[in-house]
Amino acid sequence: MFGILDKQIFSRNADQFWSETGGYSAFEAILAGVVALGSFFSATLGHPRELEIVQHAKNILEDPVISRRVSIDQVSAWILRTLYLRLTTRPHMAWLASNIAMHLAEATGIHHEMDAVVLTTDPSSQIVPNQSGCEQARRLFWCAWMINSMISYEYGRSSSSLNNITCRQPTSNKGDYTALLISVAQLVPRESLDAGPDLHHTLPQIQKIPDDHPFISMSKADLCMSLYRHHRLLKHPIDKKEILLIISIGNTATEAACKLAQENKFWWNVLCTVFQYACVLLAIDTLDSLAQVQSAMCTLENIAAQLQNHVSTEAVNTLRILLRDSMKKKRQEVQLLEAADSDLGANTSNELGDMENVDINWDALLDPWYVPTLLPQQFQIGAEDRGIFPSM
Numbered sequence: 001m002f003g004i005l006d007k008q009i010f011s012r013n014a015d016q017f018w019s020e021t022g023g024y025s026a027f028e029a030i031l032a033g034v035v036a037l038g039s040f041f042s043a044t045l046g047h048p049r050e051l052e053i054v055q056h057a058k059n060i061l062e063d064p065v066i067s068r069r070v071s072i073d074q075v076s077a078w079i080l081r082t083l084y085l086r087l088t089t090r091p092h093m094a095w096l097a098s099n100i101a102m103h104l105a106e107a108t109g110i111h112h113e114m115d116a117v118v119l120t121t122d123p124s125s126q127i128v129p130n131q132s133g134c135e136q137a138r139r140l141f142w143c144a145w146m147i148n149s150m151i152s153y154e155y156g157r158s159s160s161s162l163n164n165i166t167c168r169q170p171t172s173n174k175g176d177y178t179a180l181l182i183s184v185a186q187l188v189p190r191e192s193l194d195a196g197p198d199l200h201h202t203l204p205q206i207q208k209i210p211d212d213h214p215f216i217s218m219s220k221a222d223l224c225m226s227l228y229r230h231h232r233l234l235k236h237p238i239d240k241k242e243i244l245l246i247i248s249i250g251n252t253a254t255e256a257a258c259k260l261a262q263e264n265k266f267w268w269n270v271l272c273t274v275f276q277y278a279c280v281l282l283a284i285d286t287l288d289s290l291a292q293v294q295s296a297m298c299t300l301e302n303i304a305a306q307l308q309n310h311v312s313t314e315a316v317n318t319l320r321i322l323l324r325d326s327m328k329k330k331r332q333e334v335q336l337l338e339a340a341d342s343d344l345g346a347n348t349s350n351e352l353g354d355m356e357n358v359d360i361n362w363d364a365l366l367d368p369w370y371v372p373t374l375l376p377q378q379f380q381i382g383a384e385d386r387g388i389f390p391s392m
Helices: 007-019 026-042 050-062 072-088 091-108 131-154 178-185 199-208 214-233 240-262 268-284 293-307 310-347 353-357 362-366
Strands: none
Touching (some): 007 026, 050 072, 072 091, 072 131, 131 178, 199 214, 199 240, 214 240, 214 268, 240 268, 240 293, 268 293, 268 310
């Protein structure tokens, strides 16, 4: 999913590492990161010494003897640490780690094309500057950039912005979804937050990205929900077409999360995406969005039942509180309208006839420019001449 390592090179370096004796190296942190992630995904509880392995990798990366000699291996190791932290703890720590990975990427010079610059790295961990080496460096840099961009925007933090990036984007290979993830991250708004996201143009671009893997579908939804939250905070209006796009992307992500949960592949957004989607559905608060709440809620409860940890329980309980608060407000609104209707019925005739079945378009009703073409016949200008509107 995150193509930062070449399998053949990694296997060769691993064999060499186990056959030699010596001090710590940045590659040892990579090896520990791979083992920790493998432990996380291999079993419900993972290996009993998983946390020791994670701590060992952290100690290596923070060792002044290692860290003072910047290397490409350090970039890879910090990306692996970022992924592990994002999987297992609150996003703040993952955000910090992702920024370190980006700063190391800049320090090594891999934000430029390898054949155009001299890398300022430890020679023992340099990538060979041939075609495959250049491609590996591109994947490493753009993975660091993509992870930092997505985490930062999702949680409203500043991302690491590098000047003069000349590194070309990696090629897309069958069975490798790195390029698709990068294309999702490239839709993160780069302009001032005051302007807000452009949902009209961005949402269709998100939907066009192929759903070739469940994680891609959930990443698309993560960005979609983040865009909506920023849009709502700025109190911008939202069209029904945009709402339907959010629902379509969200429903696909919900199915993807359910699929990964059944396979016991609990990426961080298996729970997070479904929870965020359900919250957005309640916030949008239209018939189209509310019709999807039950399905999203059931999916979240099923995933939480599989996870059985405090985070999943907290997510379900929080959503229940939000749902019941929404129901409470709806009941209060209905009571107010029923009281008004009761008072009106005491003083006027109840003979409304077909008027009760009219589907009111409030945009048309409140905008005089729409009246001649969009309102039902009974509500068009001139209807007062036919006795529909009371005379003033």
